[in-house]
Amino acid sequence: MPFIPHTDTDVKEMLAAIGAPSIDALFGEIPPELQCKGLTQVPEGLSEMAVSQLLRGRAAEDRMALNFIGAGAYEHHIPAAVWELTTRGEFYSAYTPYQAEASQGTLTVLYEYQTMMTELTGMEVSNASLYDGASALAEALLMAVRANPTNQSGKVLVPKTLHPFYGEVVNSITHAQGIRQAAIDYDAKTGKTSLESLKAYEGVKPTAVVIAQPNFFGVLEDVDALTDWAHAQGALVVAVVNPTSLALLKPPSEWGAKGADIVCGDGQPLGAPLASGGPYYGFLTCKMPYVRQMPGRIIGRTVDLDGNPGFTLTLQAREQHIRRSKATSNICTNQGLLVTASTIYMSLLGPDGLAKVATASMANTAALVAKLTQIPGVSVVFDTPRFHEAVIRLPKPVAPVLEALANEGVLGGFDLSRHNPELGQALLVCATETKSEAQLDRYADTLRRVLAA
Amino acid sequence: MSNIPAALKYAKSHEWVKLQADGTVIVGITDHAQHALGDLVFVETPKLGRKLAAGESCAVVESVKAASDVYAPIAGEVTETNVTLANSPEILNSDPYDAGWMWKQTVTNAGELEVLLDAAGYEKVIAAL
Numbered sequence: 001m002p003f004i005p006h007t008d009t010d011v012k013e014m015l016a017a018i019g020a021p022s023i024d025a026l027f028g029e030i031p032p033e034l035q036c037k038g039l040t041q042v043p044e045g046l047s048e049m050a051v052s053q054l055l056r057g058r059a060a061e062d063r064m065a066l067n068f069i070g071a072g073a074y075e076h077h078i079p080a081a082v083w084e085l086t087t088r089g090e091f092y093s094a095y096t097p098y099q100a101e102a103s104q105g106t107l108t109v110l111y112e113y114q115t116m117m118t119e120l121t122g123m124e125v126s127n128a129s130l131y132d133g134a135s136a137l138a139e140a141l142l143m144a145v146r147a148n149p150t151n152q153s154g155k156v157l158v159p160k161t162l163h164p165f166y167g168e169v170v171n172s173i174t175h176a177q178g179i180r181q182a183a184i185d186y187d188a189k190t191g192k193t194s195l196e197s198l199k200a201y202e203g204v205k206p207t208a209v210v211i212a213q214p215n216f217f218g219v220l221e222d223v224d225a226l227t228d229w230a231h232a233q234g235a236l237v238v239a240v241v242n243p244t245s246l247a248l249l250k251p252p253s254e255w256g257a258k259g260a261d262i263v264c265g266d267g268q269p270l271g272a273p274l275a276s277g278g279p280y281y282g283f284l285t286c287k288m289p290y291v292r293q294m295p296g297r298i299i300g301r302t303v304d305l306d307g308n309p310g311f312t313l314t315l316q317a318r319e320q321h322i323r324r325s326k327a328t329s330n331i332c333t334n335q336g337l338l339v340t341a342s343t344i345y346m347s348l349l350g351p352d353g354l355a356k357v358a359t360a361s362m363a364n365t366a367a368l369v370a371k372l373t374q375i376p377g378v379s380v381v382f383d384t385p386r387f388h389e390a391v392i393r394l395p396k397p398v399a400p401v402l403e404a405l406a407n408e409g410v411l412g413g414f415d416l417s418r419h420n421p422e423l424g425q426a427l428l429v430c431a432t433e434t435k436s437e438a439q440l441d442r443y444a445d446t447l448r449r450v451l452a453a
Numbered sequence: 454m455s456n457i458p459a460a461l462k463y464a465k466s467h468e469w470v471k472l473q474a475d476g477t478v479i480v481g482i483t484d485h486a487q488h489a490l491g492d493l494v495f496v497e498t499p500k501l502g503r504k505l506a507a508g509e510s511c512a513v514v515e516s517v518k519a520a521s522d523v524y525a526p527i528a529g530e531v532t533e534t535n536v537t538l539a540n541s542p543e544i545l546n547s548d549p550y551d552a553g554w555m556w557k558q559t560v561t562n563a564g565e566l567e568v569l570l571d572a573a574g575y576e577k578v579i580a581a582l
Contacts, residue, residue: 149500292495292497317495317513317515317520322519322520323520326522
C-alpha cells in the first residue's frame with residue numbers, strides 16, 4: 001500500500017485543473033532514453049510478516065563479537081537513560097525544530113551541549129554540531145583560511161599521525177577551494193609528530209597546522225611544542241581531539257603559550273552507539289574572535305519582548321540562507337539527535353564520570369598490551385605515553401590473523417598495513433572500559449592460539 | 454526624510470564619498486541605507502592595502518534583519534579603516550556621515566569621481582525606490 005493520500009478521483013481532478021493529460025505527460029521533457037521504464041530488477045514486495053521473519057533471521061547471525069577496534073569510533077557503555085530519553089518522540093521525530101517560537105526545549109538542550117563542549121575544549125564558543133569529525137576538520141581548515149589575517153596561503157600542515165580517513169575527507173572537501181595539505185612525518189621510534197620534520201616548513205607561512213591529540217596511533221603528542229611552533233610561523237592551530245580524553249588531558253586552550261585557536265573532533269564516544277559507522281557528529285569550537293567565521297548553527301541565549309530568558313539561533317548572517325554564496329559554508333544543518341544523546345550522556349556522567357571512563361579505558365588498553373606482548377613475536381611498536389589505543393606488531397600478516405580471530409568471535413583491531421605500510425605487520429588495538437579482565441584474557445588466549453596455528 | 458549632505462558625492466548603491474585635501478577619499482554608507490538596514494550589529498571593513506575596483510563588493514554591514522554588501526564607489530587602495538566600528542557598529546546608525554565612516558582609500562582614476570552622483574542626483578535615486 002503506497003503512502004500517497006490522493007485517490008484516483010483526486011488525481012483526475014488535479015490533472016484536469018492544470019490541463020495535463022496524465023502524470024507521465026508531466027515528465028515528458030525528460031529524454032526517453034533517460035526515462036526509467038519501471039524497476040525490473042527489484043523483486044516483488046514481501047508482507048510485513050515475511051520481512052520481519054527474514055530480518056530476524058539475519059539479525060540472529062550477528063554473533064556480537066568482542067570488539068577491540070578503535071580507529072576513530074569507540075565502544076563505550078551508554079547508560080540506558082540516554083536513549084530512553086533521546087528516543088522520545090519530541091526529540092526523535094521532530095523535523096528541524098529550531099524555531100524560537102516553537103522549540104525552546106530543543107534549543108535549550110543544544111545550548112547546554114554548546115556550553116559543555118566549550119568547557120571540555122577550553123574554547124569560548126561552540127556550534128550546535130556538524131556531520132562528523134572529518135568534515136568538522138575540513139570546515140575548521142576552511143575557517144582558518146578565512147580567519148587568519150597574516151598567512152593566507154591556504155597551505156595547511158597535516159601530521160601523518162592524523163586519522164587517514166580525516167585526511168582524505170579534508171582533501172575531498174577543500175581541494176577545490178585551493179587548500180593544499182603538506183604531510184608532516186612522525187618519529188618512527190615514538191610515533192609522535194617530529195619537530196625535526198616541521199623544521200623543513202619554516203618560512204612557508206602555513207595558514208594552519210593540524211594537531212591530533214591523541215593521534216591515530218593512540219600516542220600523545222607534544223602539543224605544547226607543536227602549538228608554539230605553529231604560532232611562531234603565523235599559523236592558526238586546529239586541534240583534533242577525542243572528547244573522552246579531555247576529561248584527563250589539559251584542554252587545547254592550554255596548549256603552548258597561546259592555546260589552540262580552533263578545536264574539532266568526533267563526538268561519537270559521548271553516547272553514540274557504533275551502529276556500523278554512524279550516524280555520529282562533529283564538534284567545532286573556537287576562540288571568540290573567530291566566531292563569525294564558524295559555520296553551522298549556533299544557539300544563543302537572549303531575552304524575549306517581555307524580558308523572559310529564551311534561546312534562539314544566532315549569528316545567522318554566516319549562513320547560506322542569508323549570505324548565499326558568501327556564507328561560511330554550504331552546511332545548514334547539524335546532528336541534533338546525536339547531540340541530544342551526548343548532552344544527556346555528559347550530564348549523567350559529569351566530569352568525574354567521564355574521567356573514570358577515560359582512566360578505565362587507558363588502564364584496560366595497558367593491560368591488554370601487557371597480555372598480548374607476552375605472546376612470542378608480538379611487540380609494542382611505540383613505547384610512548386598513549387591514551388586508550390596502541391600499535392602492536394605481529395609475527396604474521398595481519399589480515400589473515402584478524403580473520404581467524406573474527407571466526408572465534410574476537411574483532412582484534414584495525415589493520416594498519418593498508419594506510420601505514422611502513423609499520424610492517426602492525427595492528428591498532430583498543431580496549432575501553434567495557435572490557436573485563438576475562439575478556440582481555442580471551443583476546444590474548446585466542447591470539448596466542450591463532451598465531452601458533 | 455533622509456539626510457543627504459550637499460558636500461558629498463554618492464554611488465547608486467548608497468555609499469557616500471568625501472574628497473580630502475590630500476587626494477584620498479573617505480567612504481561610508483548613507484543615512485537612507487542605515488535607516489533601511491535597521492540597528493547594525495556588525496560591520497566588516499576591507500583589509501588595509503586591499504586594491505579595490507569600482508563597484509567591487511568589499512565590505513559587509515549586518516543588522517538585526519539583514520546582511521548587506523557594501524561596494525567600493527571608485528577604484529583605489531584601502532589606506533585606513535574605522536576600527537571603532539568593530540566594537541560599536543551602532544555609530545554607523547547614529548552618525549553615518551562623520552563618526553560612522555567606514556574606510557579611506559586612494560583614487561586610482563580621478564575620472565571615476567566625476568561620474569558619481571551629487572546630492573540632488575542621489576536624492577532622485579532614493580525617491581524612485
